[in-house]
Each structure stands twice: as structure tokens, then as C-alpha cells.
Amino acid sequence: QIMFLENIGTSVLVSKDQLPKLHKMMIEAAGILNIESPDLYVRQSPVPNAYTLAISGKKPFVVIHTSIVELLTRNELQAVLAHELGHLKCDHGVWLTFANLLTLGAYTVPTQTLEEQLFRWLRAAELTCDRAALLVAQVPKVVISILMKLAGGCPSMADQLNMDAFLQQARSYDKASSSPVGYYIRNAQTRQLSHPLPVLHAREFDEWSRSNEYRSLLKCATQMNVVEKV
Numbered sequence: 001q002i003m004f005l006e007n008i009g010t011s012v013l014v015s016k017d018q019l020p021k022l023h024k025m026m027i028e029a030a031g032i033l034n035i036e037s038p039d040l041y042v043r044q045s046p047v048p049n050a051y052t053l054a055i056s057g058k059k060p061f062v063v064i065h066t067s068i069v070e071l072l073t074r075n076e077l078q079a080v081l082a083h084e085l086g087h088l089k090c091d092h093g094v095w096l097t098f099a100n101l102l103t104l105g106a107y108t109v110p111t112q113t114l115e116e117q118l119f120r121w122l123r124a125a126e127l128t129c130d131r132a133a134l135l136v137a138q139v140p141k142v143v144i145s146i147l148m149k150l151a152g153g154c155p156s157m158a159d160q161l162n163m164d165a166f167l168q169q170a171r172s173y174d175k176a177s178s179s180p181v182g183y184y185i186r187n188a189q190t191r192q193l194s195h196p197l198p199v200l201h202a203r204e205f206d207e208w209s210r211s212n213e214y215r216s217l218l219k220c221a222t223q224m225n226v227v228e229k230v
Contacts, residue, residue: 004055007063011041025074026062029082029136032221035089038062040081042069048150052084052092060088070155076146079133086132092125116191123196130205135217140209144202151198170203 014022019042030037038052039061048068054060062084069077098118133143141163148166149158177186190197196204208214 003053004058004061007041007043007061011043011063014040014042021074022069022077025078026081026085029078029085032136033082033085033089033132035085038085038088040064042066050080050084052087054088054092068150071149071153071158072146075137075139075142076149079137079142079146082136083129083133085136086129087125089132090125090128095121095125119192119194122194123190126195126201127204127208130201131208131214134205134209134214135221138218140206143205143209147198147202147205166199166202167206170199170206173197173199174203 012018014026016023022040022042026037026040039059041061041063043063043065045065046067048065048071050062050064050068052060052062062081064077064080068080072080095118130143133146134140137143144163144166145161148161148163151166153161176182195201
């Protein structure tokens with residue numbers, strides 16, 4: 001309830017009359033994923049971020065920071081919205097809200113083990129929602145570009161970023177962390193992160209975008225669209 005009232009009081013609620021281009025992006029993405037569009041807020045912040053909160057008895061809402069709007073292209077920004085819709089589509093609901101409250105510093109858990117398990121679940125949920133983003137964007141490079149920009153991009157250098165080099169960087173990380181010591185350091189790096197490491201995030205996504213599972217989903221969606229139009 002605190003987070004709900006805070007967003008109403010300190011952010012801008014997007015609608016057809018308020019930031020209509022953003023509103024259209026959300027409606028389009030929700031339509032592709034066959035889900036009801038949640039409320040969307042834009043919040044002033046220098047930290048590029050987007051998150052979803054689903055509060056019992058109230059309409060869920062998505063919050064995006066102004067800095068992520070400035071950092072991304074239109075297609076990338078819509079993919080971010082689709083990623084957040086993925087949380088709702090997959091019914092991550094209560095656990096996602098709990099995890100977001102934890103990462104925002106608004107709540108604590110009684111044991112470190114429980115906290116680490118929650119973060120492990122949240123990292124897996126993030127990978128799942130990347131798939132929702134791809135189903136909307138339908139261009140893998142769009143999602144990889146988002147991950148790369150969030151890792152180390154800025155508007156003035158965006159045209160110089162190289163996705164192939166970023167994926168090669170991921171393979172280098174895999175190699176460096178394959179030894180017993182590297183594996184220990186990797187676990188220490190990740191166990192209290194709410195998101196996968198950016199290079200691993202990109203690598204996992206790239207592998208799924210090449211999978212038969214993704215191609216099958218895309219083919220199924222195309223066939224459904226044809227039937228609906230007929």
C-alpha cells in the first residue's frame with residue numbers, strides 16, 4: 001500500500017492523454033501477450049530501471065524510470081514493457097512484489113538462506129520474462145542491446161556498442177569461471193543479485209532465441225493471428 005500510494009504521489013501515470021506514445025507501446029505489447037494492460041507510471045530517477053508490483057485487490061502496475069526511457073530506442077523500450085508484462089503473464093504476483101520490496105530496501109527476511117533462495121527464484125523469473133520480451137520484439141538483437149546498454153551504455157555512445165563483442169565477453173566469463181576457484185567466485189557474485197549478471201543474462205537469452213522452443217512459439221502465434229484475421 002505504501003508503494004502504491006508513493007507511485008501515485010510522486011510519478012506520472014501514463015494514459016492515452018498522458019505520454020500517449022508510451023501508452024500505445026504498453027497496449028500493443030499487452031495485446032501480443034494476450035494480457036490485460038496494467039497501469040504504467042514514469043518515475044524520475046538517474047538509475048535505469050523498471051519493475052512491476054502486484055498488490056492484492058488492486059490493479060497491478062509497472063514503473064519505469066526516466067533514465068531508461070532516455071537510454072533505449074522505441075523498440076527496446078517496448079521490449080522492457082513486455083518483460084514486465086511477462087511477470088504478470090506468468091503470475092509471478094506476490095513473490096515478485098515481495099522480491100521487489102526486498103531489493104528496494106522496504107522489507108527484510110528472517111534468514112540469509114531464505115533471502116538467497118528468493119533471489120535465485122527472481123533471477124530465474126527474469127530469464128523467463130526475457131522470453132516474453134522477445135515474443136513482442138521478435139528481434140533477438142533488440143533484447144541483447146537492452147542488456148548491453150544496462151551493463152555499460154549511455155545515449156552518447158550507443159551507436160558504438162557491439163553485440164557480438166558483448167556475447168564474446170560472456171563466453172570469456174564462462175571460461176574464466178569454469179575452474180573451482182572461478183566457480184566459487186561466480187556463486188559469491190550472484191547469490192544475492194536480483195538479476196543475472198549482464199553477460200550471463202545475454203548469453204542465456206541468445207541461446208533461447210536460437211532454440212526450437214522459441215521458433216515453435218513464434219510459429220504458433222503466427223498461425224493464431226492468421227486464424228483470427230480469417
